[in-house]
Amino acid sequence: KVATAKVNPREVIQLKNSLEAIVPIKALASNCENLSLKIMGDTLQSCEILREKIKETLNEEAPVNVLKGSSIAQGFSSELDELRGLSKSGKNYLNKMLERESARTGITSLKIASNNVFGYYIEVRNTHKDKVPQDWIRKQTLVSAERYITEELKEYEAKILGAEDRILAIEQQLFSELVGWLQQYIKVVQENAFLIGQLDCLCGFAQLAEENHYVYPNMDESHDLDIEDGRHPVIEKQLPIGEPYIANNVFLDRETQQIIMITGPNMSGKSAILRQTALIVLLAQIGSFVPAKSAKIGLVDKIFTRVGASDNISMGESTFMVEMNETASILNNISDRSLVLLDEIGRGTSTYDGISIAWAISEYLHEHPSKPKTLFATHYHELNEMTETFDRIKNFNVSVKELKDHVLFLRKLVKGGSAHSFGIHVAKMAGMPQQVIHRANKILQKLEKSHSSEELTDKVKSLKDDMQLSFFNLDDPLLEDIKEEIVNTDINTLTPVEALMKLNEIKRMLVKQKRA
Structure with a gap:
């Protein structure tokens, strides 16, 4: 505003007051034992000449508009005092x-x-x-x-x-001259504002860490993520007084546990675990302590999330289309330092389509050269079978305790898959009419008998055989012959024309077999 001469008298007074508040901050920071804070304190400018100039020129109670008068201090201009x-x-x-x-x-x-x-x-x-x-x-x-x-x-x-x-007229002229004089201090004031902003941010981090028992995260160049007793910084503040937050451990690396498949009931806390992991990584990388007992975090370049449901009706995109667009963007931009958080991918379409998409995405992430660290929350319990095929996918579930007439959510992440989602129980908690709940339980029992989940799981399991097939089934004599042809071909001496002829020869062998 000073640069464009749009500043008003009251704002100039507030600028002076702000600069006066910097003086004790500068003294504290300059005498601090921490080297970074000491440098910041030494860099802060007290702007004494600027403060004195504003003090002697303007009335402390200056109005917002200079045209209202009484902007210039008594004693600054003899002509003005005489006219007053x-x-x-x-x-x-x-x-x-x-x-x-x-x-x-x-x-x-x-x-x-x-x-x-x-x-x-x-x-x-x-x-x-x-x-x-x-x-x-x-x-x-x-x-x-x-x-x-x-x-x-x-x-x-x-x-x-x-x-x-x-x-x-005199007040306007004197104020304009002051604003013009202030312009030489624009850079100094901006530098002060930047440093005060940094100090404010660091004080916020320090207060947050002190009040909520955050710990210093160990950052390194590795690809590992090891969080012990991690907590969600927002949810833990919103819990009723006396109710503790159930902390959880998360470990991810690129060698042994690249993808964690999290299953568990609705409302058990799967999404909270995904979000708290992202927030802990983000807090660590912006220089804050983190809500955990300990945290070892390898540098992360991108945090990809596909959490929640939303549509874009104005663009003709359904909830599922938005989900697929976002997931496609994630899969096309991952790197070896990426952290990927996927929450119930494929839920917006039919069960078989959803399972197929979720399985294929998990497989893609596992087989991708970058091997990005991934947390995948899902209700498709069939995906638990992926651990038998893919060695870096591990099953975890958010545990519950089944009592006689209700389910107790323990909110604890434990090893192993979960077999139930307890969706009807959540509907009951939401206040759904008892008649609907009773009918839903009956239908669920019928569906479980007629469409056994084990049958579906067996079908999914058979996928691994398709994926593990050799390019050549050596029981077939024709494929054995083709293999011999390719192995005995010297690629280094082959001309382009000879290569085409060789390819045509292999094609004739296949066509001949097909006709036979």
């Missing part, structure tokens, strides 16, 4: 004149006022107009009064109005 004195004394003179004329004429209800038409005037009620002296000049007649002017009144009006106009 004249303005005030002129008004005092009018009051004395009113007293004098009331005594001279005997009219006790005399009033001196002004308007935009003819300036200052003396108003006389009709009951006293016969007492008006001859030297008064009538200017206006009202229903119940008449207004007059005198030569003496006009002279003092000119002095007062002239003084007020001149006062405003």
Whole structure:
């Protein structure tokens, strides 16, 4: 605002007050044992000349708009002080004149006022107009009064109005000169603001860590992520008084446990674990302590999340389409230092489509050369079978305790897959009519009998055989012959034409077999 001359007097006073607040901060930081804080303290500018200039130029109670007057301090400009004195004394003179004329004429209800038409005037009620002296000049007649002017009144009006106009002009000029002078300090003030912003952020981190028992995270160049007793920084603050947050361990690397497949009931806390992991990594990398017992974090370049459900109706995109767009973006941009968090991918379509997509995405992430660390929360319990095929995928579940008529959520992440989602129990908790709950349980029992999840799991298991097939099934003599042809071909001496001829020869062998 100073650079564009859009700043107002009150903002300049606030700037001065802010600079004065820097003085004790600079002293504290400069005497600090921490080298980084000491450098910041030494770099802060106290701007003493700037503060003194504003203090002597502007009134401490300066208005927002310079046109309202009283912006410039008393004693800064002798001309301004003189005009202010004249303005005030002129008004005092009018009051004395009113007293004098009331005594001279005997009219006790005399009033001196002004308007935009003819300036200052003396108003006389009709009951006293016969007492008006001859030297008064009538200017206006009202229903119940008449207004007059005198030569003496006009002279003092000119002095007062002239003084007020001149006062405003001088105040504007002096304020403009101050703003112009301030421009040389723009860079210094901006540097101060940047350093104070840094200190404010660091103080916020320190207070947060102190009050909520955060720990110092060990950052290194590895690809590992090892969080012990991690907590969600927001959820733990919103819990009822006396209720502890159930902390969880998360370990991910690129060699043994690249993908954690998290299953568990609705409302058990799967999404919270995903989000807290992302927040702990993010807090660590912006320089904050983290909500955990300990944390060892290899540098992460990107945190990819596909959490929650939303649509984009204006663009004609369904919830599932938005989910697929976001997931595609993740798969196309992962690197070896990426952290991928996927929450219930494929839930927006049919069960078989969803399982197929979720399986294929998990397989892609496992087989990708970058081997990105991944947390995958899902209700597709069939995905638990992936651990038998893919050695870096591990099953975990958020545990629950099944009681007689309800389910107790323990919120603890433990090894192994989960076989139930308890969706009907969550519907009951939400207040669904008892008739609906009863009917849903009956339908679930029928579906479980007619569409055995074991049958579906067996089908999914068979996928691993398809994936592990050799390119050549050596029981087939034709493929054995083709293998011999390829193995015995010297690629280094093969010309492009010979290569095409060799390819055509292999093709003829296959076509001949097909016809037979």
